[in-house]
Amino acid sequence: MIFDTHMHTELSFDSSEQITKILEEAAVKNLGVITTEHKDLNYLEVGGFPIDFDVDEYFRLYEKYRSDTYLMGIELGLDRRYTDKIREIQEKYDFDIVIGSLHTMDGINLSSRKYFKSQNEKDFYRTYLRYAEEMVRDSSFIDALAHFDYPTRYSGFSELRYEAYEKELSALFKTMVREDVTLEINLKRPLIGEVYHSFRSIYKGYYENGGRYVTLASDAHVAEDIGRNFDEAIKLADDIGLEICYYKNRKRVLCDR
Ligand SMILES: [Zn+2]
Ligand SMILES: [Zn+2]
Known part of the structure; x- marks a missing residue:
């Protein structure tokens, strides 16, 4: 079964979706699903608002739904000033997957x-990619690194290409391989046009540097979006030779299909 390893429900500040809707949609689409609510400890300081949720409440409310096909994770915003705190959070709770995100940079x-x-x-891009490499080294306890293209969505800059930033990207991917951190394929945007060419070059570069595993991530904030663009992502992973995996109890599991 294929797993969608990244999605949000009403416990995240930017979603009002119900877990029961997610589970219904997952059954219809024959997907395993992992909820990954947002926790960005530093967001208030960067001119935002608190991005937080009550992890105890998360387990209190959702644990009863947990099964072989519904798993529980978290999306943690990485920031070196908060590394100790986020390390504590991911150790303290019984997550299946911990995703690390770069929503902020210093x-x-x-x-x-x-x-x-x-x-x-x-x-x-050079600064950002070097920062990403540092963050993976600093927070090497994460299982997967989310949406490498996050700033591209807001900057209006060109889509990233491996060839254009080979030095920075190969350093990032080598560190990920060494620390056994998986590169997520974030499918918020459809894999078409420039986005497709960018992803193809980035995931090929990941493979060339020893990367073998990817997770598939709709990053859905509403149930109907789970599994979005998965067919294109599966084809991309197959073309490059990457294995699609998910995490259960913090251990990598290959998706059989
Ligand atoms: Zn995110
Ligand atoms: Zn997310």
Whole structure:
């Protein structure tokens, strides 16, 4: 069974979806699902608002639904000033998967269109990719690294290509392989046009540096979006030779299909 390893429900600030709707949709689509609610401890400081949820409540409310096909995870915003705190959180609770995200970079909100207006594209991407490598080293306890293309969605910059940032990306991928961190395929955007060419080059680069595993992630905030663009992602992974996996009890499991 294929698993969708990244989605949000009403416990995340930006979703009002119910877990029961997610489970109904998962059954219809014959998918395993993992909820990964948002926790970004630093977001208030970067000019945002608290992005948090009560993890005890999460387990209290959702544990009863847990099964072989519904697993429980978390999406943690990485920030070196909070590494100790997030390490504690992921150790304390019985998650199946811990996803690490770069929603911010050294106190900068990476979804701020205003910030990108003053940035040079090449300099930004180099800095961002080096930062991503540092964050994976710093928080190597994560299972998967989410949406490498997050800033691209808000910056208006060109889609990333492996060839254009080979030095930074090969360093990032080598660190991921060494620390056994999986590169997520985030499918919020359809794999067409420039996005497709970008993803193809990035995941090929990941493979060339020893990466063998990917997780599939709709990043759905409503039930109907779970499994979105999965057919295209499965084809991409197959073409490159990457294995599709999910995590259960913090251990990688290959999807059989
Ligand atoms: Zn995210
Ligand atoms: Zn997410």
